[in-house]
Amino acid sequence: MASYSAPLRDMRYVLFDLLDGESLARLPGCEDFTRDLIDPVLDEAAKLCEQVLHPLNRSGDEEGCRLENGVVRTPQGFPEAYRLFREGGWTSIGCDPAYGGQGWPKSVATLVEEMICSSNLSFGMYPGLSHGAYVSLHAHGSAELKDLYLPRLVDGTWAGTMCLTEPHCGTDLGLLRTKAVPQEDGSYKITGTKIFISAGDHDLTDNIIHLVLARLPDAPKGVKGISLFLVPKRLVDAEGNPGPANGVSCGALEHKMGIKASATCVLNFDESTGWLIGEPHKGMRAMFAMMNTERLSVGVQGLGLAEAAYQGSVAYARERIQGRALSAPAHPELAADPIIVHPDVRRMLLTQRAYIEGSRALALWVARAVDDEERAADPAERAAAGEFVALLTPVVKALLTDLGFESTNLGLQVFGGHGYIREHGMEQYVRDCRIAQIYEGTNGVQALDLIGRKLPAQAGRNLRRFFHPVSDFINARIEDESQAALIQPLAKAFVRLQQATAHIARVGLAKPDEAAAAATEYLRLFGLVALGYLWARMAEISRGKLDDDPDGFHRAKLATARFYMDRLLPQTGALFSIIMAGGESILGFEEAAF
Template sequence: MVDYRAPLRDMRFVLYELMDGAELSKLPGYEDFTPDLIDPVLEEAAKVCEGVLHPLNRSGDEEGCTFENGVVRTPNGFIEAYQTFREGGWTSIACDPAYGGQGLPKMVNVLVEEMICSANLSFGMYPGLSHGAYVALHGHGSDELKQTYLPKLVDGTWAGTMCLTEPHCGTDLGLLRTKAVPRGDGSYALSGTKIFISAGEHDLTENIIHLVLARLPDAPKGTKGISLFVVPKFLVKDDGTLGPRNGVSCGAIEHKMGIKASATCVLNFDDATGWLVGEPHKGMRAMFAMMNAERLSVGIQGLGLAAASYQGAVAYARDRLQGRALTGAKYPDKSADPIIVHPDVRRMLLTHRAYVEGCRALAAWTANQLDVQTHHPDPVVREEAEEFVALMTPIVKALFTDLGFDATNLGMQVFGGHGYIREHGMEQYVRDCRIAQIYEGTNGIQALDLVGRKLPANAGRSLRRFFHPVAAYIEAKIEDETLGEFVQPLAKAFVRLQQATAQVARTGLANPDEAGAAATDYLRLFGLTALGFMWARMAEAALAKQGEDSDGFYKAKIATARFFADRVLPETGARFSAIMAGGKSMMAFDDAAF
C-alpha cells in the first residue's frame, strides 16, 4: 500500500504566503486564529490522518460494510478510529462555539478536509455528512431543534445524513413522493423510501439524525411543494436522552465501485416521526444550504484523492528501474534508470502536481471568501463574497472531481501493471474518486447550474467577483518581465473566457440548448482560467522568496507554474473552439440513430 504524508509545507504556503492567512485574525470572531494556533491544528490533523485513518484505508475497502437483519456494521477498526477522531474534537472544528464547536475558519478547515479525504475518504464520509446536517439545521432550524440536535452533532455523539434521492427521482426532486402528514402535536408522520443515502445506517454513533425532503398533504407540485424535516433514528426525550426507535430502517446497502467502507443505504420511513425544518414548502432552500456546503466538500474529495495518488506515483517513479533515459544513462551505477527520467512519466507527474497544487490554491481562495461572507463587518463585502462563492461552487465541485479522477488515473498509469493490482493502493484512488463526479449533482448538472443560473444571476453581477480581480491582476502584471511567462498565457485564456461568456449568454438566450451544449466545455474553460490565475499568483509569491529557498520548494513551485502555463493552460483554446462551434452537430443528431 502506498504511504501518505500530509503536504503541510504546501498548505502553509497557500495559507500564509498566497492567501495571507494571518489576516484571518482581523475578522470578528477569528481574533484567536493566528498562525501560532492554526499550525498546531494542522500538525495534529496530519498525525490523525497519517496514523489513524490511512492505515484503515485499504482494509476498509477490502472488507467493506456488512448488512444483516437491518444492522449495518463498518469495517474493523472504524469504531475505534471514529472514537479517536471524535475525542480529538475533529467533528467540531468548523462548528459554532454556541453549540460546542471550535469555530475555526473555513480556510483552515478545508485543508483538514483535504487530509481526511487523502487518508481515508470512506471514513470521512461519516463526519462529512454529519457536518452537512449541522449546516442545514444551524441555518434553518428553530431554536428548539438547534438545542436538541446541534450539540450532539457537533461533538460527534450523533451523526447526520441528507435524504433526497428516491428510486424514481434523482436530479429532478420535483418528482419525489415521500409524504409528511401532520399529527396535531407539532410533529409529522413521514412515509416513503430514500436511496443512495450515504452514512444512512452504521455503528459509529448512538443516534443518526436524518434530514429528509418530503411533501405535505397540501403541497403544490414540483420543487415548490417540498419541505424539509428532521427525523432521528432514535427519538429524543425532553431531557436529551434517547427514547424508542423511530420508524426509519435500513432496507439494504449498495455494493459499489468504490468508497466501500462508506455505507450507502436504502432507507425506509414508515410513519416515522419528524419535525419541520424552516417553513412549509420551503425545504429546497434549506437543503441547498446543505448541498452547497457538500458540493464544495465533494470538490475537496477530488483534490484529496489526487494529492494522495500523486505521492504514491512520485515514490514509485523514483524507485522503479526500467530502461535508460533517451539521452543516455542518468544513473549508470544502477542496472537501469528510474522511470522518473522518461519524458512521458514526467508529463504525467507534472500534470498531476499542477492539478493538485492549483486546486488547493483555488480551494483556499473560495474558502477565504466563505469566511469573509460570514464574518466581515461590512454587509457590502459580505454580499460580494457570497456572490463569489455561489459562482465558484459548481466550478470547484466539477473541476476538482474531474481533474481528481484524471489525476488518479495518471497516478495508476505511472505504476504500469502494478497500478492495476490492488495491494499497491493506486487503483482504489481511481475507484473512490469516480463517485465524486456523480453525487451531489453530476458534473453535467454543475455545468448547467453555472451557465443557467450563476451567469445570469443578478444581471451577471456575480461574474464580476471573479472577472474584476483577474482583469486587474493581468493589467498590473502583464508588463512585468519576471512574470510575463505566467501572466501572458493567463491573459489569453481570460480573453477566451470573456468571449465564450458573451457567446453562451447570447446564443443561450435565444436557444437554451445552445447553453446546454456549451456548458461542460465552458465550466472547464472557466476552471482552467481560474487555476491559471492561481498559478500566476503562486509563481509571483515564490519568485519573491527565492533567496529563502533552502529546500528547493520555491524553485519547484515556479517550475510547476511554468509547466502549467506551457502544457495545461493551452487546453482553454480547444475548449473555446468547441464552445464557439455551437450545439448544432449534437442536437441535430437523430435520437433513433443512437
C-alpha cells in the first residue's frame, strides 16, 4: 500500500533558503505573508493531503467516474473530501481578495499544489481547472461577469472548466467548428461538441462554469477568428442562484489510461446561452491567460507524482531483501541484504531524488518570479519577471513532466514485479503521470514554442533573464577550487547551451524545419542546465550550513548535487551533439518509407 508524507523540509529549504521567501512580505499586498503565517499553512495543507486526499487515491482509481442517466458521479469519498477542501478555504488561496480570495503568493500556492498532485492528482484536477477558469475570467471578463461568477469560483461552490478540443482538432484550434450566434439581449447561443474536457461534469458542485472557444458568424478563418465565451451548466439569476439547465450535457466519459477519478468528458452544447469574454475574435489571448497558468501547474503535476513514487521506492528498497552486496554482506544477520545496497538500485533512487529536488527548485523559481511579475512595485521589475516567466514556462511544463514520467518509471523498476501490480500503487503513478506530457500542449509543442516564440521574442531579450544570472554565478566561482567539482561541469554545460542557442537562432531564420528538428533536444538541454545551476546554488547554501546539520539534510544536499553533476548533467554533451548534427536524417527520410 502506497503512503505519502509531504516533503515540507525540502519545500521550506527551497522557498526560504534558496529563494529568500521572507522577501515576499516586501511585495505590495503580501505584507502579512511572513514565515510565521506560511509555515502553519503548509503544515495544514500537508495534513489534508496525507490524511484526506491520499487515502482516496487508489480507491478512486479503481472505482473511477461513471455516467448514470446523464449525471456524472465521482468515486466514493470524493464529494465529502471536496466539501472539506472547500470549507478549509483551499479553493481560494491564490485568488483576489476583491472576490473573496486569500491573495496568497503564487510561490506558496505552488507548494500546496505539489502536495495535492502527490497525494491525489485526480482529485486535484477539479479545483485545478476551476482555478484556471478563474484566472482567465479575472483577466479578461467584464465587471458584470466577474461580480456574478468569480466569488463562487473562488469559494468553490461552483467549479470551472476550459473547453478547447474538438473531435477533429486538438493543437490546431484554428480548425474548430463550435458556433456562437449573437442574440438581441447581448448573449450568444453556443452549439458544438468538445472532447477531452477535464472535470467537465461531476457531482462536487451545483454549477459548472465552462469557458468555451467558438466562432462568431463573421469570424475570420483560423485562430484569428476564435472567441471565448462563458457558458454555465445551469443558468443563473441576478442574485447568483442556479436555475434551469443550459443545454450543456455530458455525452460520454473517456476511458483513460490514468487519472481515472477525474471525469474527462465529451460535452455537447445545444444552443447553450453564453456571454463573450474579452473582445470578439480575441479568444486565444483570453484563453492563454488560463493555459499559461495551467502549463506551470502541469509541470508541478509531474513533480508531485515523481515525489510520491520516490517515497514509495525508497521505503521498498530499505525493506525488500534480495541478494548480497557484492563486496561483502551488509547485513549478515539477515537472510539477504536490502536492495538499497545494490549500485543500480541506488542509481535509480538518486536519479529520482536529483531530478525531483532540482525540479522543485525550478518550479518555485518560476513561481516566485510570477509573484514579482504580478505584484512588484517597480514596473521594470515586473516586466523583467514577466520575460523570465515567459521564457521558462515551456521548459517547466515539458521538462518536469518528462522527468516526472522517467522518475515514476524508475520507482516502478525499483519494485520489480511488485511494482507492476496494483497492490503497491506504483503502476498508478506511471499511468497518472503519462498524460502530463500530452495535455495543455504536448511537450513537442512546448519545445516549438521555446525556439519559435520565446527565444526570438523582443530580439532575444528574454534570454538575458536566464543567461545573465547563470553566467554571473559561474564567473564569480570558476576559480574557486573548493567548488570546482560542481562549477566546472556546470560551466561546460552552459557553454554548450550558449552555442546551441546561437545555432538554433541562426538556422531558424533560414530553415525553420531544421531548427524544429532539434527543438526537443534543445529544451531538454536548456532544462538540464537550469537544474544544474540551481543544484550549484543549493550546494553552496548547504555547504555553509554543515556545522549545524543534525539530521544530515545538508550533507545529503551536497551528495545529491555531486551525483547530478557527475551522472545527469553530462547528458548535455549528447544533446549538444544531436542538435549540431542537423535535421537531415529526420527531414530527408522519404515519407513513403515509414
